[in-house]
Amino acid sequence: xxxxxxxxxxxxxxxxxxxxxxxxxxxxxxxxxxxxxxxxxxxxxxxxxxxxxxxxxxxxxxxxxxxxxxxxxxxxxxxxxxxxxxxxxxxxxxxxxxxxxxxxxxxxxxxxxxxxxxxxxxxxxxxxxxxxxxxxxxxxxxxxxxxxxxxxxxxxxxxxxxxxxxxxxxxxxxxxxxxxxxxxxxxxxxxxxxxxxxxxxxxxxxxxxxxxxxxxxxxxxxxxxxxxxxxxxxxxxxxxxxxxxxxxxxxxxxxxxxxxxxxxxxxxxxxxxxxxxxxxxxxxxxxxxxxxxxxxxxxxxxxxxxxxxxxxxxxxxxxxxxxxxxxxxxxxxxxxxxxxxxxxxxxxxxxxxxxxxxxxxxxxxxxxxxxxxxxxxxxxxxxxxxxx
Amino acid sequence: xxxxxxxxxxxxxxxxxxxxxxxxxxxxxxxxxxxxxxxxxxxxxxxxxxxxxxxxxxxxxxxxxxxxxxxxxxxxxxxxxxxxxxxxxxxxxxxxxxxxxxxxxx
Numbered sequence: 001x002x003x004x005x006x007x008x009x010x011x012x013x014x015x016x017x018x019x020x021x022x023x024x025x026x027x028x029x030x031x032x033x034x035x036x037x038x039x040x041x042x043x044x045x046x047x048x049x050x051x052x053x054x055x056x057x058x059x060x061x062x063x064x065x066x067x068x069x070x071x072x073x074x075x076x077x078x079x080x081x082x083x084x085x086x087x088x089x090x091x092x093x094x095x096x097x098x099x100x101x102x103x104x105x106x107x108x109x110x111x112x113x114x115x116x117x118x119x120x121x122x123x124x125x126x127x128x129x130x131x132x133x134x135x136x137x138x139x140x141x142x143x144x145x146x147x148x149x150x151x152x153x154x155x156x157x158x159x160x161x162x163x164x165x166x167x168x169x170x171x172x173x174x175x176x177x178x179x180x181x182x183x184x185x186x187x188x189x190x191x192x193x194x195x196x197x198x199x200x201x202x203x204x205x206x207x208x209x210x211x212x213x214x215x216x217x218x219x220x221x222x223x224x225x226x227x228x229x230x231x232x233x234x235x236x237x238x239x240x241x242x243x244x245x246x247x248x249x250x251x252x253x254x255x256x257x258x259x260x261x262x263x264x265x266x267x268x269x270x271x272x273x274x275x276x277x278x279x280x281x282x283x284x285x286x287x288x289x290x291x292x293x294x295x296x297x298x299x300x301x302x303x304x305x306x307x308x309x310x311x312x313x314x315x316x317x318x319x320x321x322x323x324x325x326x327x328x329x330x331x332x333x334x335x336x337x338x339x340x341x342x343x344x345x346x347x348x349x350x351x352x353x354x355x356x357x358x359x360x361x362x363x364x365x366x367x368x369x370x371x372x373x374x375x376x377x378x379x380x381x382x383x384x385x386x387x388x
Numbered sequence: 389x390x391x392x393x394x395x396x397x398x399x400x401x402x403x404x405x406x407x408x409x410x411x412x413x414x415x416x417x418x419x420x421x422x423x424x425x426x427x428x429x430x431x432x433x434x435x436x437x438x439x440x441x442x443x444x445x446x447x448x449x450x451x452x453x454x455x456x457x458x459x460x461x462x463x464x465x466x467x468x469x470x471x472x473x474x475x476x477x478x479x480x481x482x483x484x485x486x487x488x489x490x491x492x493x494x
Binding site for chain 1: 418427431463465466494
């Protein structure tokens, strides 16, 4: 067979770093070069004259007719197919290799053709691994609970995840390639590119946005959405990409407002009550007190955090021993309440002007399960109340 | 927008809306659905977007052209209902389409 090829052609073939086969139109192997013997682990003599199906095989469920495809490509090479399709080679030891092939017909009457083969097994595996890793990361970003928008160095949108779609009301394909401006309220647009440029020069790789004020996005509907935003930059070959993570804080803002309103309403009632009311922890320290209590204690008394009995309830009392006795009695009363007892008693206070006030005083334990977690102290001045 | 269900070989289902005019392969790629590779980008040159189309949808997907039938030679576990997803264009008549992916594309 080989005498049909000139000696210089064979020398050239053997010097090739790529594995090469010369096949007859019926798929019979006429020659294989040195690189091919090394790739496949066969001696040349073992394969010359054998069908190419000895070394190029179909895999599970493949219906490929190798000879038909190689012949077709020999007659009419198809660059796209040859770039993307791989054949499966089998070595002498039975190992399978992914082979990228090139096919060229020799200009001879016997229509012999050359198949060069490159082992792309590792390359293909690596490519698959990269694709797989990309897919995993992309899916994580795609379904993340934050809206994620990536922009390139010209602030064109390059990534827009599902949460961003639902937040802004655009589908990804509608905004990919568009300017980030589309997602910004008009009044922020002029300044925003300057902020991005400043961040690009900044040493920090990422930062929380809106340190100088609120961040808001503009939805397709025209609604402005208050956002919490952070931005990260990644430079690839000197060109930055920015990734912006956005969290819709409308619900949080609404909840905050509702909490504030509720707190204000409660505070209004609390501070306008006729009774002096104080909230104590189970150790008897003051947590909260209302205006009526402050009035009773006199202006400028820092009560929060102080033990209830240590407050200046008896400003005109000069006898230290007497004061101590009263404080101890009040402490015992608070301790009884902390142990779970509800207390109501009539007491007397003498204010700074030495006026005596008759007080309807109560202590009530606040329980969570069996445990007393707080104490509500109330006192109402009933001095002026007519006797029943 | 037509809704397409992609079922991975392990049974995981992905239900997505695919714009009219794009291919079933592109719908999978854009939605990051595992199991369809589409290496050649839709040139009908790589056989890595192999799917199985149930018989009840086969006719609505149109007849495969000769090139597609040929390239399917390179796909794995080929069956009579095998198609290349890049060659199925999504139109309103494919709303509700279900395709299954094979065990392997390489």
